[in-house]
Amino acid sequence: MGLLEKIFPKQRENNIDGYFKTLNAYIPAFTTYAGGIYEMELTRAAIHSFATQCAKLKPEIQGSAYKNLEKTLQFKPNPYMDTYKFIYRLATILSIDTTAFIVPLYANDYETIVGFYPLLPQRTEILDVKGEPWLRYTFSNGQKAAIELNKVGILTQYQYQDDFFGTGNKALLPTMQLLDIQKQGIEEGIKQSAMLRFMAKVGQSLRPEDIKKERDRFSKDNLSSDNTSGVMMFDAKYSEVKQIESKPFIVDAEQMKIIQTNVYNYFGTNEKVLQNDWTEDGWNAYYEGKIEPFALQLSLVMSNMTFTQKELAFGNQILFTSNRMQYASNNTKLQVSSQMFDRGILTTNQVMDIWNMPHVEDGDKRYIRKEYSEVNKLDGGEGNAIKG
Template identity: 55%
Template sequence: MGLFEKLFPRRPPDADPRAYFKTLTAYQPVYTTYRGGLYEMALTRAAIAAFARHCSKLHLEIVGDFRPELAPVLGQQPNPWMDASKFIARLATIYQVQNNAFIVPVEDAAGRLVGYYPVLPQQTSIREYGGAPYLQYEFWGGQRAAVELSRAGLLTQHQYEDDFFGADNRPMLPTLQVMRTQDEGIVNGIKNATTIRFLARLAANLKQKDIDAERKRFAKDNLEGNNTGVMMFDSKYADVKQIESTALVVNPKQQELIRESVFEYFGTNEKILTNTYTEDEWNAYYEGSIEPFAIQLSLVLTAMTFTPAEIAQGAGIIATANRLQYASNNTKLNIVTQLFDRGFLTHNMGLEIFNMPPVEDGDKYYIRKEYAEVSKLNTETDPTGTTEPKEGDNGDHTGDP
């Protein structure tokens, strides 16, 4: 059994429902992959790869008491073919390139959800069968399958025209064309600069075949077989000039405008791509790009995994990240010091912030004992837990301000 059959073991009786699911917009609910070269350009791929690389460090965790057996699946191996890091990275890459990312459930023989798989179809449409909407996939190899919309996952961005799907990246097409023209211009400029090295003007009018023959002779005698470093020519030539080889490059201001256009579109910057960001710059990138993806991924996986009743009782899947790993050591020290003695962090939580291994019995919470409630500032608590007035205090506070 191949991968396709494992991912789509059961299909609706009519594998190609003809009726489109009725939507509120005038657009048919169809998404077609747009191959505009977005992932083929170096700069745009770098922006996409940086996003996917950081998203791959998200942790998928189960919240609540339902489906605890899925905790290792989400945390380690969402499907038999990829680990959690690869799963999230591929999903994030598809999400950035296509603005639509699809997740299909991996089920066992009994039809029970046991994993998740990101798919990249050539075309997807919302079809109706038996009164229910289905996601119908058409893949590059010609395979076709459908799965209930309620069982599948769909992440989108730039969603405007369609009720289900996000728009493609056509607004980036002019920038991509300029980038490609830039690259071709640089290559051709270098080739041309190194092709013609001398310009010679003949003193007489010759036939074309004589000119070609003289060009070959002159090049052979003076450029190929000349070991003296001295070029000689007779009265056949009125003038011989050397061409300075200067490679043509694109205007730096134009290059900067193109880079800024890409950075603005993907919500990133030079420092994120080169891993030279500060903790404040990382936090801004996380909140602007990584966190929205993490929230949407959490909601989509939650809807795929749990029933509405289970979700109402607190069941869910969350995608979290240890953002403090990117903070400076001073920031980490201040946070751990302030939160540990207030009972917010354990020893092992503090060690994790510093990328250190946990210790035995390090999951206990501690709190400083000199803290007291404002309403009990004039009382003391003995080891038995009873509260008594302080010495010299009769407990009568009538008339106190």
């Protein structure tokens, strides 16, 4: 039994009535993008920094339904990866393909969810099975698997043309081509500038094969490691020998900056984020613009695929919180800890999380200062102090 059979232990694809009809897509199918976004150094760095920070998100389950799944989500969502790898891979797939799939792992009854797995299919089609939409995945090794659409979580970016899937990263293709041209230009420039060291003019006419032999002899006698004296000597057959000054090839800095800016704008990042050189304000901007939207979508997608409408109505949900992101300065941490703790907003253990310290016994209790009074009780009236 392979990985496919473990993820899809009971395939129930039958009675296919063709493709499921959508409002905008004639054939609702999604193909993984093969444009090499992850093969370029700058774009991979942008994707990696985003996925790394997203992987710090902490899954939490609110409500009583599936509460037993909380530890599973926090440590090992499936038998093959821990939570960090699970979230990291989702963020990476989403950035590259603009569509990421999460499938539930079921117990033997095919109803009880026991885990989650991120898929990377080569092609995905939406089929009509007895009037209900199903997803049929085709993987790079040719294997296929199908599952009901309502059981799957789908994360998207740039969703416009398709009712279910992201549009893709074709808009980045011109910048990718510029990056490739720039890289090739640097490589060729370095090769050319390092190739020729001397130019020698032979004072007589020679056949091409004799010129080659003489060049090899001249190089061996004067330019190889065998010449330990450091002195170059040549006879009268050469009318002139000149040393060529090698200059490094430099790409225009302004053009390079424009290409980099295009990548930064597309991925919503900047140089400081990629180099882990952010300030507190800079990090807050990156978190609100990139990581928080991902956390919100992931929370909604996983809540909807896990809980029934009735369970959702009773407040059951999966949240991905950012209490592991230690981006604030010590001064800010101190202010948040003191201001939030004595008002009963944070527990002792939540404050310990802020300081990246281990939890303590009875640390989930909340405390509040007792000298607070209602405003309308301050004019000579009996103070109505809030008690913990």
